[in-house]
Amino acid sequence: MDLSALVKAYDVRGVVPDQLDESIARAIGAAFVDVVFGGQTGAGTAGGMRIVIAHDMRETGPGLARAFAEGAMMRGASVVEAGLGSTDLLYFASGHLGLPGAMFTASHNPAQYNGIKMCRANAVAIGVDTGLRDIRERAGAYLDTGIPAGSASGDVEQVDLLTAYAEYLRGLVDLAGIRPLKVVVDAGNGMGGYTVPAVLGDTVLPALPLDIVPLYFELDGTFPNHEANPLEPANLVDLQRRVVEVGADLGLAFDGDADRCFVVDADGAPVSPSAITALVAVRELAKAPGSVIIHNLITSHAVPEIVAEHGGRPVRTRVGHSFIKAQMAEVDAVFGGEHSAHYYFRDFWFADTGMLAAMHVLAALGEQPRTLTEITAEFARYAASGEINSTVRDQPGRIDAVRSAFAPRTSSLDELDGLTVELSDGSWLNVRASNTEPLLRLNVEGPTDEVMAATRDEALAVIRG
Structure with missing residues (x-):
């Protein structure tokens, strides 16, 4: 079966069930195990073949994830099921546990879509040239001929990693001592409604000096209020209005799987992702002087200028998370940013996390008395x-x-x-x-x-x- 219309350059993405169904997910799960473990089969837990999987709030996620797990177990792997999670929680799980991972999400796509983002152990990205093509071809063959069972079948373990994820992020950016801030957060009925209360709120850890005003925190994969794609200006309107209404210091908008974060200032004006890239880069360079900062080729020219002015080494890359993650690891970059509000951190296994970027913005604002508009003005040159x-x-x-x-x-x-x-x-x-x-x-x-x-x-x- 030809899966080229479903398996894209960076991930799997398609309409359910027309393009992606449980039989296809099962075949991809089997192929994933073959590729990431180099063709071993039947090794089971004793051989160390374990993977971790999570899914977002889309209704089709649990079924697709379980089918993927079935295919993986048929090839001898054991499965750690993290359940509900954001994409960056899955990357955390992959790094924290040292396991290959699969996240079931269609990110910001409409409700009828779902997909799979896959990585090797320690959140190393899998793209078309680094294993995804092989997964596509093996899965297509399994759909034609059936999945051969390994000599030993793996088992399933359920884990809850939300607290560990929140603790890890809080350990990277200290928000306990900042001045009190009022923050409107638009989760778009996506996974930000699950992770924001844990990381920035007080549901699993002690409270921070943040007054969180929630918008659309109810998990709902039908996206009843607006699409969970803050790259589109129309999807920011509710956040902008609410920030002004409540007199908030800033607003944050997450996409469906909460791996991207957009920022608006106290006037409701969007802050360019290039300005956020520069802001976070300066903070990371203060901790690691002289480090490399990655920026893709359509970020503002202000980014490499500011990086150089602060003693860092800017490195330009093409668009796309698998390319950026690979180059970050190759040059040991401390941070990387994209125009699409993907932000990558060496401290997060070179993976992207909108939550950690948001925490840096909150820290930059809360550590001094200026407004966000005043802070980011120096990073917006063009x-x-x-x-x-x-x-x-x-x-x-x-x-x-x-x-x-x-x-x-x-x-x-x-x-x-x-x-x-x-x-x-x-x-x-x-x-x-x-x-x-x-x-x-x-x-x-x-x-x-x-x-x-x-x-x-x-x-x-x-x-x-």
């Missing part, structure tokens, strides 16, 4: 377009057209990920193709709003023909 999608059939042809159109004013260009063009007026643009849809994604930045807007409009005119 005007940015944000990511703009255009439906395009001939993606390579339109990218070449952009290259030609801007050639007379190009000061440099590269093709690390799509096409990045630096222009003589101080602006730059990146245009790259979607991996899964007939889309081109455009990002533009300039020294002023006017310069950025002119570059953006000219690029869109070329892209859209």
Whole structure:
């Protein structure tokens, strides 16, 4: 069976049950064990073949997770079931227990979707070039021929890791001594409603000087209030309004699986993820002077500038968590940030965690008297377009057209990920193709709003023909 439409570059993602059902999850579970344990079968617990799995609040999660576990056990692995969790809780489990892991989530996708994010032990990412292609091919073959049982079947153990996860994060950022802050948190009916009370509240650990105002903490995979995708401005409106209504110091918005965190200031204005990247980078460099900071190629140019000014070494990478995690480990980076509000930490097994990024923001704000607007102003140096999608059939042809159109004013260009063009007026643009849809994604930045807007409009005119 061909699973190429379901198994993407970084994870498994599809509509349930049309594209992803329990038989497919079972086959992927078996293939996952084969790949991460190098083809061993039948080793059981005695051979150390153990994996950890968790699922988010989507109704289809428990069934898919259990089917995946069945496939894994058929190939001889034992399964540690962590139950409900955020994606970063699963990464914590993988690192804390030293086990390969699988998280059942479709992140910010609509309710009819579900998926699987997989990692090796210690939260090492699995992408298409680091095992996911092999998992896809083995799972497809198992769906055609059946899953052969190993000589020994694994067993199942249930664990609750929420308290250990909260304790670990609190140990990385000390919030006990900050000034009192009022914080509105929009969980979007996603897993932030489960993890925020544990980490920032007082449900499992002593209270912090935080007055948490909850929005949509009820776990509901149908997302009755708005999609759990804070990258879309419409999904931030309720948070922005509530922050102003209650006079909060800031607002936090988590996506469905709570691995990403967006921030708004006391006026309800969104804070750029690039500014958050710079803010956290400065804090991490204060603890580990001279360290490497990873930033992807569509974060603001302010990020590498600020990193260098604070004695760090900025390293530019392509977009995508599996690429960033691999490069972070390769260069031993202390921190990494993406435009999409994924934040990666060496102290968190080089994995991404929106919660830890939120804690750094809270600490930066609570350790001194200034407002968040005042703090982040120094990290916002340029005007940015944000990511703009255009439906395009001939993606390579339109990218070449952009290259030609801007050639007379190009000061440099590269093709690390799509096409990045630096222009003589101080602006730059990146245009790259979607991996899964007939889309081109455009990002533009300039020294002023006017310069950025002119570059953006000219690029869109070329892209859209």
